[in-house]
Amino acid sequence: MMHFFKTPNIDFISKRKPAYVVSALLILIGIAATIIRGGYNYSIDFKGGTSVAVGFKDEVKTEQIRRVLGDAGFGGCEIKKFGGGNEYLIYVEQQKDVSAQDVAERIQQAFHSDPAIAGYELRQIDTVGPKIGKELRSKAVWAILVSLALILTYVAIRYEFIFAVAAVAAVFHDVLVVLGFFPILNWEISLKEIAAFLTIVGYSLNDTIVIFDRLRENAKLHRNENLAAVMNRSLNETLSRTIITALTVFTVCLILFLFGGEVIRGFSFAMLLGTIVGCYSTVFVASPIAYEYYIRKGIGTELKMAKRKK
Helix, strand or coil, X not given: CCCXXXXXXXXXXXXXXXXXXXXXXXXXXXXXXXXXXXXXXECHHHHCEEEEEEEECXXXXXXXXXXXXXXXXXCCCEEEEECCCCEEEEEEECCCCCCHHHHHHHHHHHHHHCCCCCCEEEEEEEEECHHHHHHHHHHHHHHHHHHHHHHHHHHHHHCCHHHHHHHHHHHHHHHHHHHHHHHHHCCEECHHHHHHHHHHHHHHHHHHHHHHHHHHHHHHHCCCCCHHXXXXXXXXXXXXXXXXXXXXXXXXXXXXXXXXXXXXXXXXXXXXXXXXXXXXXHHHHHHHHXXXXXXXXXXXXXXXXXXXXX
16 A cells, blocks of 8 residues: 555544644534525525526636626626526525516526527426525435434444544534635535535545544553554654545546536535544544543543454
8 A cells, every 4th residue: 555654653643632623613613604695595495496508509607697697686696606507596586476487587588688698498397495595404404414413323333432523523524624625705505515524524534434444453462551652653654644635535536626617516615624634633633532431531541443353
């Protein structure tokens, strides 16, 4: 296996308190941004409304479309370019007593009345009711909570309960940090972003489990070392693997973010940031939480999971 560091000897555990401060600041900034924005900017998937995919014959700018639709009474709509040509997605929030077909007809009339728009074609019309949007938002929250509960159960059985708490705290930390950047940037949250958050949970957990496995092995092999030394050894021995994995995922996510287009921008950004935060939390959140518990209990290196068979 390729290694970035031949013999790394970084004292990660001693740097845990500054890391706590960094994590707390990132989470608090995200919470403050959410309060200032008045909540998260949910997409049509959660708010309900109508989306219309339009293809234009000639090149049309977003500002021109927004002006035309604003004159037609859709000033608050969202416009996103997608695909390789002059194709746009237009999101219109749910309006009382206005059907999706009515929205599509008013959009067609607006485009038809503007001489600057030579030709267009409505490619697709989708609608989401407000009740469905509320149900989807509820299910998205439950999906994340259930996944965290299953992680807690699995890690508690495989290792120890405190390590399960540490793993869940790490993935919860990752989701909170990434989620906090969306109100900061005023980007919307759709089902695609929820999928990204769940992926981040799995990615971060995978890294954490690798470190816990190595910690269990080293606790058996180096019983005479103190807990900080054993944890630092485990973190350093898995450092190359952590960085290589993170760089691989980061590269793919960066390409998606730069060239994937507007439609998956939020998804690719969440994955991009989640890769960095997930790598950070496995080193500076998960293991230090377990370390704090053992130090306060005065248990030393007598890890229960070190006495278990794999």
